[in-house]
Amino acid sequence: MTTSLRRLTRCAVLTALALALSVAEGLVPLTILFPLPGLRLGLANLVTVYALCRLSGREALLILVARCLLGNLLGGNLMALAFSLTGGLLALGVMALLLRVSVLSLFGVSIGGAAAHNTGQILAAMAVLGGRAPLVYLPPLLLCSLVTGAVTGGVSMLLVHRVPALGDIKS
Amino acid sequence: MKRAISFLLIAIFLLLAGCGTPSAQEQFFTMDTVMSITVNGKGAAEAAAARQEVEGLNALLSRTDGDSLISRLNAHAGDGTAVEVDSDILELLSFAKSISQLLPGCFDITIAPVMDAWGFTGEERHVPDAADLARAMALVDSGKLLLDEEAGTARLAEAGMSVDLGSVAKGYAAARTEEVLREAGVTSALLDLGRNITAVGPKADGAPWRVGVADPADSSRYLCILSLEDATASTSGGYERWFEENGVRYHHIIDPKTGYPASSGLQSVTVVSQNHLLADALSTALFVAGEEEALDFWRSRDDFELVLCTEDGRVLATEGLEAGLEFRGEEQGYDCQMVRR
Amino acid sequence: MTVRWSAADRRRPTPGDLLVALLVAAAAVALLLGLGQEGGNFLTASVVLDGETIAQYDLAALTGPVTLEVEGAAYPLTIQAEPGRIRIAESSCPGQDCVHTGWASRAGQQIICLPNRLVISLEGRVSNEVDAVTS
Numbered sequence: 001m002t003t004s005l006r007r008l009t010r011c012a013v014l015t016a017l018a019l020a021l022s023v024a025e026g027l028v029p030l031t032i033l034f035p036l037p038g039l040r041l042g043l044a045n046l047v048t049v050y051a052l053c054r055l056s057g058r059e060a061l062l063i064l065v066a067r068c069l070l071g072n073l074l075g076g077n078l079m080a081l082a083f084s085l086t087g088g089l090l091a092l093g094v095m096a097l098l099l100r101v102s103v104l105s106l107f108g109v110s111i112g113g114a115a116a117h118n119t120g121q122i123l124a125a126m127a128v129l130g131g132r133a134p135l136v137y138l139p140p141l142l143l144c145s146l147v148t149g150a151v152t153g154g155v156s157m158l159l160v161h162r163v164p165a166l167g168d169i170k171s
Numbered sequence: 172m173k174r175a176i177s178f179l180l181i182a183i184f185l186l187l188a189g190c191g192t193p194s195a196q197e198q199f200f201t202m203d204t205v206m207s208i209t210v211n212g213k214g215a216a217e218a219a220a221a222r223q224e225v226e227g228l229n230a231l232l233s234r235t236d237g238d239s240l241i242s243r244l245n246a247h248a249g250d251g252t253a254v255e256v257d258s259d260i261l262e263l264l265s266f267a268k269s270i271s272q273l274l275p276g277c278f279d280i281t282i283a284p285v286m287d288a289w290g291f292t293g294e295e296r297h298v299p300d301a302a303d304l305a306r307a308m309a310l311v312d313s314g315k316l317l318l319d320e321e322a323g324t325a326r327l328a329e330a331g332m333s334v335d336l337g338s339v340a341k342g343y344a345a346a347r348t349e350e351v352l353r354e355a356g357v358t359s360a361l362l363d364l365g366r367n368i369t370a371v372g373p374k375a376d377g378a379p380w381r382v383g384v385a386d387p388a389d390s391s392r393y394l395c396i397l398s399l400e401d402a403t404a405s406t407s408g409g410y411e412r413w414f415e416e417n418g419v420r421y422h423h424i425i426d427p428k429t430g431y432p433a434s435s436g437l438q439s440v441t442v443v444s445q446n447h448l449l450a451d452a453l454s455t456a457l458f459v460a461g462e463e464e465a466l467d468f469w470r471s472r473d474d475f476e477l478v479l480c481t482e483d484g485r486v487l488a489t490e491g492l493e494a495g496l497e498f499r500g501e502e503q504g505y506d507c508q509m510v511r512r
Numbered sequence: 513m514t515v516r517w518s519a520a521d522r523r524r525p526t527p528g529d530l531l532v533a534l535l536v537a538a539a540a541v542a543l544l545l546g547l548g549q550e551g552g553n554f555l556t557a558s559v560v561l562d563g564e565t566i567a568q569y570d571l572a573a574l575t576g577p578v579t580l581e582v583e584g585a586a587y588p589l590t591i592q593a594e595p596g597r598i599r600i601a602e603s604s605c606p607g608q609d610c611v612h613t614g615w616a617s618r619a620g621q622q623i624i625c626l627p628n629r630l631v632i633s634l635e636g637r638v639s640n641e642v643d644a645v646t647s
Contacts, residue, residue, distance in 0.1 A: 106523035108529030121623040142540035385647035391618040
């Protein structure tokens with residue numbers, strides 16, 4: 001397989017996985033436990049972490065944008081797209097930076113990513129609704145992101161170590 | 172590798188098995204009021220089905236919809252034609268008649284001609300002239316609503332008579348909606364049918380629903396907060412639908428004895444009961460009856476509880492409500508008391 | 513391809529992770545305090561005409577009075593919003609019940625104009641005090 005074809009396949013597989021994860025996560029009754037708008041586990045962030053570690057920032061970005069566009073095409077609206085894109089992009093940026101900090105593990109990176117994701121969502125909500133009302137939800141969401149970030153951090157550690165880089169799989 | 176994949180798969184399946192969207196809500200206008208239905212732990216389909224049920228009932232029970240069953244019954248008043256009515260609705264009519272017998276002079280579903288004379292059903296509310304009112308009052312008598320259970324028919328004995336189910340339709344709708352939701356497997360829902368609140372099961376977290384009883388003097392304040400589970404809280408008061416003529420305020424709950432807005436010394440009555448239909452009907456009847464008769468009636472039965480707000484500034488709650496009740500009326504200067512049997 | 517970042521190599525949480533967690537928690541607390549000082553009574557009023565949201569006001573953030581003329585309604589009406597409260601000031605509807613309702617200022621409250629199929633609902637932080645109101 002040529003490198004570009006391999007890259008394309010790799011991105012496609014990861015995008016599909018991210019989509020599946022975000023659909024699965026849409027069914028998580030987390031908001032039943034804590035009635036907080038925007039609260040989710042952030043499983044799709046796993047794919048971003050994996051792509052950042054094993055592939056490149058560019059590919060991670062590509063996968064993220066494709067996931068958001070497709071995900072909202074499948075069952076969403078423009079508003080939801082704005083929320084997930086802003087959150088996702090901010091999380092991606094923050095995690096790319098945190099990965100470069102040598103004293104952190106994937107736990108710290110994921111917690112930072114989850115917090116950034118929530119912040120991005122609330123910023124988008126404030127922009128869309130044209131007021132500061134959504135800001136009330138940010139502090140509890142940030143506290144929740146400590147937990148969800150730690151969970152996804154643990155899983156991503158497993159993932160990055162146990163799943164070989166897709167490029168290493170013999171085609 | 173294998174372990175990581177199986178871990179992921181297990182995680183995904185666990186999440187998929189979790190449950191559907193956390194809650195779905197429908198808000199809509201029907202039965203001359205606003206309704207909203209919130210269903211926990213299920214998809215939007217259940218809430219939509221509940222809405223359909225209520226809208227279907229409105230098409231049967233509305234007096235303003237010319238094609239409805241009730242309109243047909245009213246149109247044939249006095250002409251001897253018995254109108255075919257299915258057994259559920261027949262039961263509803265007979266329930267309404269039984270309330271008229273239990274609380275004579277406090278409740279009558281054939282009050283419609285008097286409501287019309289006051290203009291509460293149409294565009295222009297006004298005090299009727301004495302002759303019009305007398306003519307309308309002569310047509311009020313639910314004893315002349317004749318039900319034939321065997322034949323499955325109903326008819327009004329005199330021309331001009333008219334049935335209006337406004338005081339029972341929302342309670343009936345609550346009961347039917349609960350049935351629809353339960354059949355669909357719903358265990359937690361909140362129905363707000365024109366501010367008659369029905370709690371189906373507890374909240375998603377297992378705690379009872381918290382329902383505020385509005386202060387008649389200030390809709391942003393509560394007289395008290397009730398804890399509700401599998402019950403309806405229905406309130407009647409003269410403070411929401413009214414008009415003023417020559418400086419006098421006239422509200423929409425007409426006393427069948429006088430033909431005038433009820434003035435029993437009460438500002439509002441809230442009835443809490445596991446029987447949704449009973450809660451709806453009694454809130455109107457006991458508002459007309461007044462404090463003493465309402466409490467006497469409460470002492471004679473064990474299937475409902477009351478919150479009364481009197482015109483002289485007292486809030487009375489019956490003892491069955493004590494668990495989970497929070498009085499809030501003190502801040503607005505009400506004297507709050509529990510009533511014992 | 514090799515892992516390029518040392519963070520991705522680690523198999524245990526580090527003190528650095530704790531620092532990130534603490535920073536996030538500190539941000540949450542700081543925000544909470546900051547909001548609390550403003551009184552924090554976020555209050556949003558949504559005006560829904562026949563199922564369609566036609567206007568939304570952040571009542572807590574309003575600095576002066578705002579009026580909205582709803583000409584598209586069956587019975588045209590005027591909505592008036594002020595810092596912290598909202599009402600239907602005038603309506604050409606027959607019953608006038610919506611005007612009689614007066615000012616609404618508390619999360620969870622509703623102003624309803626039945627003939628117009630119009631609902632103004634207030635949402636905010638205190639709304640979790642009750643789940644519904646009977647009136």
